[in-house]
Amino acid sequence: MPVKTIESGTVADAYIDLLADRGVDFLFANAGTDFAPLIEALAKFEGQGRKMPRPVIVPHENVAIHMALGHYLQSGKPQLVMVHVNVGTANAMCGLMNAWRGNLPVLFTSGRTPYSEEGGVLGARTGEIHWPQEMRDQGAMVREIVKWDYEIPNATVLEQSVDRALALTMSEPKGPVYLTLPREVLAGPVENFTYTSPSRRLPSTPPFPDLNAIDRAAELIAKAENPVIVSASVGRDWDEPAKLAALADVFAIPVTQRKPRYVALDSEHPMHLGYEPDALLADADLVIVIECDVPWIPNKKAPGKETRIVHLGVDPMFTSYPMRAFATDIAITGAAGPSMAALTAALETRVAGARDRIDARRKRIAERRATQRERWAAALEKAKHETPINPLWVTYCLDQVRGEDDIIIKESPIAYEQLTLKKPGTMFFTGAAGALGWGLGMALGMKAAAPEKRVICTVGDGAYMFGNPIPAHYVSQAEKWPILTMVFNNAMWGAVKRNTHEVYPSGYAAKSNREPLTYFDYEMSFEKAVEVAGGHGEKVSDPAKVPQALERALKVIDVEKRQSLLNIICKGP
Template identity: 45%
Template sequence: MSSSSPTAAEAWLNRLADHGVDYVFGNAGTDFAPLIESLAEAHSDGVSDRAPSVVPVSHETVAVGMAHGYYLATERPQVVMVHVNVGLANALMGIINASRENIPMLVASGRTPISEQGRFGSRDLPIHWGQEMFDQGEMVRQFTRWDYELRYPDQAPAIVDRALALAQSPPGGPTYVSLPREVLAARLEAPVEVGPVRPAPTRPAPDPSAVDRVAALMEGCQRPVLVTSRADHAAQAALSDFVERHRTPVVQFWPGRLSLATTSRWNGGFDHRGAMARADLIIVLDTMVPWIPQVWEPSPDVPVVAVGPDPMFTDMAFRGFPAQESVYSDVSLFLTALGARLDSWAGRWDPESVPSGPPSADPLGAAVAEVVDSSVTLVNELGCDPAALRFG
């Protein structure tokens, strides 16, 4: 890029590229000028690979949704950039969704210039006073794993490192950084040694003694059921193998992501009216809400085990769902360890007659099921009853 020392904006974009970030999904404002200048300079110098591609998006919620969807497809976190507090407010719905689904991403926004005069990038429009806040990060703090404000240009690479590392730390989720315009436009006073990119933190493995206790519960029951509402690629593969080997149905309660093919013979339905109603052991896999207590809950003599990278869902203010055993673990590592401990043990379910609940009466879902196949990615926001859809 420039022969002089880089600006904070250049250092920020360069470090995003180092991390393999493909896209910045953005909705620009007056705070973007240093970033736009850095991108233009990179392209004119023929080094556009030193910055991610920028996708202009007309609404901030859509931008967050694009980062959300890109992660679901690739399991690589991307970046969203929005305009000061007003853009961040528009992005909030998407950030809440990503938080509750534990989707790693880095959300950045401008921050109205701090200074009124005397600095390159100081306030030069009336709106720069109107968009000032005492604490801009407060808007999203309940739904991000970490937030910070860039204060000095030479912090930019380290802040990118930390934001992306914490976004990917289990259980994962958005992080947020605010970027004041004067700081983005300022040049680094000295070169910064950035070093190699930090790898994502390792996933938590289960305590072997906890695996033994859950295995003993499995071996003492006849009709175990797994309850899920989402799964990453590794968990999907581990779950598919586990249920076939150990003859255990899966109930996908209000799934944000399908964990098991709906065509699987071990599909136990989508609520308590399927296999869950007959279970004598319930293992809840990283599921925030496994059933609705005022509608149905397990008999007190049915053991419940909660498993996940945050089995207590500590980011929620109030949540019941008591469990006899809570296992802190990545779901795929837990299923692999439990499967090894169980060896050839299998449940007593008849694979040809696993209860999946009453047939769906949803005509839209039935129509969609007729025209989609395994090559289709379906985004369904309460439009179709998942019980009516068939995905292999």
């Protein structure tokens, strides 16, 4: 096999060379005292014109890790994040949680506090902080939410460590891995360091479904009167929507998504029945759950006791969840794409025997879909002149000006039903663990991966503050990655208010109409924040002015190549 050799240098040199060879494009980093050998290596590579991951300064770790995740969702390649020992790791924990629950790969790394006190080795302790920062087991901080963690001890296992990290993060179910790199190890010398290129340690192939189980599921579908597909994460891989469309169409199975994370099905497809599974569960005699961790809320609306349930996904039992006990008649382990294709093929052999049932169902779905769309249009008509501005109206206005390839990040109350979602990879709701503040970083990472595309980041006011906006705006300006940020400013934690009312519908909080710990009592001028990084900011409080404000903001991005932010004073729940 072909090999490459570094005749002399440091472990840090070998590490950077190896990462570049393995196709890592970016190093999103917030540096500390542990970075010294790495910074020296990057400066050497830059001075010598050698290929290396592009280093990007990100002034907060939460932004950095979400940038790496966003880049993956556009490029399909995991990226490198490096943070400062335990404190940097702690700041990135929310991003790790979102990556873990969302099955998103990232090579997450940190330095490790130098362990040598007396000197005599390059990289030993040189500052007071090197004593109080050391932990007995730094990896324990993240062990529950990563697929693998390891501390690189020396150059001997460097190639194996990097390759194992990249292979594991990209093997299904995908997820983050954590490497720690002691300063003394990175600073250590290497002579005639050789490694295989390309790597011979590749990710495992995605799981293929048991065809006997597929056949049993097809038989249930063929006999069902009212089957329904419920999904959340179909569409992470961009070939999946076409396969879901074929599956839904062959047997006229309506598709509904619960808090969809991606574009799973063209919203104009005749089997697309919106984003409220509960409305279909009451009549369903078969529910096909595809890559969805929470297909229904049991104490709100669940399928009938006689309804058959099929779960399908790379881990259909969601084994990393401490408790998840949804009814399961068949659980099929397999990647969504090939599993849906296999199920479609099995159903095609059964079409002739169910033609009348399929045709009748197709007609019912068309009628139900038409009624649903009429209801959506009526809600929009009611909302368009409301003040404070209704998010339905903002969503509609956004949909009118966005291009088909524009990317929308949804960490806000924008309404799915007012968006025309056709192309895979153009809508993302990826805070899978509920760790707010992911939107800005994701948007910047996607812009880095696809600079030719417009990226529109929609966030609530709380999510905007969680997202470390000043660091994010800095990165946008410094790296020339202009995005549009739309802040839906309702001066409250909407989810907190809703859930308090659900638990105590007639309680003191509901009667007060001003629930404690829910409202922001001071109106924030978020439009000013982007100006510190040279961006365009604008406050919008009149619903009639939303279209023009959007046009101005997008013009700044397209023509002036500067980031824009709209602070939209909007209605809460």
